[in-house]
Amino acid sequence: MLKDMRLEQLNILVPEMKSFLSLRYRVLRNLYYFQPVGRRLLARYLSETERVLRKELDLLKKQGLVKVSRGGMELTPEGMNIVLNMRPYLHKLLGLTDLEEKLKGLLQVKEVIVVSGDMEVEQAVRYEVGRAGAQALCQSLRDNVVIAFSGGTTCAAVAEMMPFISEYKGLKVVPARGGLGEEIHYQANSIAARVAEKLHCSYRLLHLPDSLAEETLQALLQDPKIVEVLEVINSAQILVHGIGTAREMALRRGAGGEEIKNLLEKGAVGEIFGVFFNCEGEVVGQVPSLGLYLENLNTTLKNIIVVAGGKRKAEAIAAILRNHPRDLLVTDEGAAREIIRLCGGERDKEAHSCKY
Amino acid sequence: MLKDMRLEQLNILVPEMKSFLSLRYRVLRNLYYFQPVGRRLLARYLSETERVLRKELDLLKKQGLVKVSRGGMELTPEGMNIVLNMRPYLHKLLGLTDLEEKLKGLLQVKEVIVVSGDMEVEQAVRYEVGRAGAQALCQSLRDNVVIAFSGGTTCAAVAEMMPFISEYKGLKVVPARGGLGEEIHYQANSIAARVAEKLHCSYRLLHLPDSLAEETLQALLQDPKIVEVLEVINSAQILVHGIGTAREMALRRGAGGEEIKNLLEKGAVGEIFGVFFNCEGEVVGQVPSLGLYLENLNTTLKNIIVVAGGKRKAEAIAAILRNHPRDLLVTDEGAAREIIRLCGGERDKEAHSCKY
DNA sequence: AAAAAGCAGGACAAAAAAAGTCCCGTCCTG
């Protein structure tokens, strides 16, 4: 409490510190994920120009946090130490804790975790969101739990950042929905398999053709194997899902031009595993598929974790989470600030001008 | 401990913070002492150019710490709050605690307090040293204690910053030495009187002519009144004294050109109440006067507080305190860094380039 | 073994920020 006041005073007296700090931490963070790496490539990762990055790197080298090696630049042990230990400190210093509180007030979520940066600007942020999501997931694991995963790059990041664990018995991982025409690596099936690998547990997959007509669907429901998998899916107690913007998802999931238009005209802004919502949180469309029943989100599921970030997704996140209760939202600063701007109406005076 | 590490990491990651922070705090601090005051005058107090000060003031205004009023600029309540509450925080942040530890190792002092800034550059620093000294003095007060004060601007600052107290009984304040030819306001006699006023206690003064021949001295020692005062002085348990550079003191105390040369040839670098020391801490000269016997510094005196600052005094402080034990040294950053540079031999890599 | 790609760091002009300097109209004080 007292410490917070001091940090706040520091922020008042040296307001430029936030930009410096977040830029430099971003550099270190990217170095952490991609080392060894060169200046140019790093600049791309960070969406910064080569020159400003160079200045920062010179300073970080001078401070002994970064060293050059054959393949490019790397963190020194001190640099590594800072990346790993400073996170919670930055969290308060950059005002992320405040953002979390505001989001809790605006959305129907019990807990919120905001990661600094914007995954649209900086890839590493997706990893950080994934890391935070993975950590949260680990904490809610118990014996004999069924975990459902949706698809998407952010969920894939969660899977990737999961540690290897063999602490629990009887875990089972399943995809939340069948094939939805995404790239193989980001499909719910692949992700479920990857998570199961990390948890050393079993998994069930739901292999469906990409686009399903209504009649095919009915036919598939006759298949006892599929029905069995569906039963497992719908007995899940934990669900981890991402959120997509209606436009991008409709495109990616191969809906024809006509269909997209239709969806958007109905006011679709957000999507989760093939179901489209308008800004009131009402279902306005659905990709024909099989998997989790929406009703179960409020009944059998005990723990729903949402992972989604990036400024562009703010509207979608807000639309869905304002109307549908969730247990945890893991997002990034870009999305968080935009959500607050959209919902709050109150302008975010504190938003610092730097590019996260 | 953990918090310190975080601060250190912050310092590593944003090294320019120190300059920003100390400059801005200096501005606020001067505003605190001199408000309401204009930009030009303030620039003089801070030894900064008008333009840089203006930039800082604009920022501080934007941050709501400073407001303009008829007579110039003033602190807002928030600004006041920061000046008063941030001191201990800055202390760690600017590395003053480290300086204190180093000085303890280099000098024969039990405790050291280093105030940020340099009193040669910024007058307010003298007040801050005075404030710290006054606070320390207050803490060592007990009933029936005799306090001896030397002269000098810094001791005067201690007197000025003393709070009004009537908590103790039987206090008595005396000058450490008789008139040594300083300006009235900074004479030991005036200071003693002022302190007594603050402590609501009695005082005894030692009014002597400015320059004394040896024979006059002997004559004065026959005067029972003077002898009585001397006895009180030499029963003091607490002594607060400043330190002067040999050159300046010799000049100020009206020693003739020849005499000065003589003193300096003997290697005199420092002075305390009329006694000159070389860099080994040996007495090499003395202005004829009456007052505290040097031997008492090690016997009857329980608590000797030294207040002195400014880069130029570093040599004098080091010369005396390396060889004569003291209980507390209150100094400023300018002197502290210079002392470490002089004594340590090890270069002070950490010294930031800003003008304190 | 040759070629391609990625690397750090040098160089330099353009742009932006900071700093130095002078000025003006105003408000208070003596």
Add this chain to the structure above:
DNA sequence: CAGGACGGGACTTTTTTTGTCCTGCTTTTT
């Protein structure tokens, strides 16, 4: 009512930052 100190505007000069391209080196790929 005159003088001085006030904040703030304006302008030039200086310094710093930024964008961009190049060079020679090392590593990886072919």
